Amino acid sequence: MADSVPASHSATALDGGPVLDIATLVAEHHAVLYRYAYRLTGSVSDAEDLTQQTFLSAQLKLDQLRSSSSGRPWLFAILRNCYIKTKRTQSPLTAASLDMDMNSVPDELPDESWIDQEKLQAAINELPDEFKLVLLLFYFEECSYREIAERLSLPDGTVMSRLSRAKNHLRCKLFEHDFQPSMASHPVTHERD
Numbered sequence: 001m002a003d004s005v006p007a008s009h010s011a012t013a014l015d016g017g018p019v020l021d022i023a024t025l026v027a028e029h030h031a032v033l034y035r036y037a038y039r040l041t042g043s044v045s046d047a048e049d050l051t052q053q054t055f056l057s058a059q060l061k062l063d064q065l066r067s068s069s070s071g072r073p074w075l076f077a078i079l080r081n082c083y084i085k086t087k088r089t090q091s092p093l094t095a096a097s098l099d100m101d102m103n104s105v106p107d108e109l110p111d112e113s114w115i116d117q118e119k120l121q122a123a124i125n126e127l128p129d130e131f132k133l134v135l136l137l138f139y140f141e142e143c144s145y146r147e148i149a150e151r152l153s154l155p156d157g158t159v160m161s162r163l164s165r166a167k168n169h170l171r172c173k174l175f176e177h178d179f180q181p182s183m184a185s186h187p188v189t190h191e192r193d
Helices: 022-041 044-060 068-087 117-126 129-139 145-152 156-174
Strands: 010-012 019-021
Touching: 019 022, 022 044, 022 068, 022 117, 022 129, 044 068, 068 129, 117 129, 117 156, 129 145, 129 156, 145 156
Parallel strands: none
Antiparallel strands: 010 019
16 A cells, blocks of 8 residues: 555556656756747746646646656647647737748858847747747757647748748847847858858
8 A cells, every 4th residue: 555656646657667766857958948838938937837838737637647757848839739728828029020021031050159149038038939949949958840840730841931921030139230230340250042
């Protein structure tokens, strides 16, 4: 009797692997989930709340986890769904606000070490959720266009368009000084087609 654990706290992996429990998932995936939540929310307190909500939801749905190897993608999906639910009542920028002069956008970004992380987060925060989610799925979860399309139930072309517009928004915000004629001597070089 003392050895029994409630089903909501642990589950035997269907792949015959080790017993899955919420404590193990937290220990293995908390840091990466928190970083993802922070990129989505742009706020330490909101990221903490979102990460906690993710693990609470995961605990309630632990029996849905099929194998220990799918823990991280499963938790990312839960986090993304929790985020979307909380954002439904808020009004983000409209997609039209991302319209910009495409001729002034550089083709390549410099090495990430040159990027001001606070400025990056501020630029990500300005994105409407439909663009932000595609961008983070591509860069943070390293999903292909097809995987993003499947996860968000979108056509591949919509994913490519949203990702392109989101990247262009970030380029303009992070390197806006590159788009001003007076800054033509900036050390970052941009390749043109």
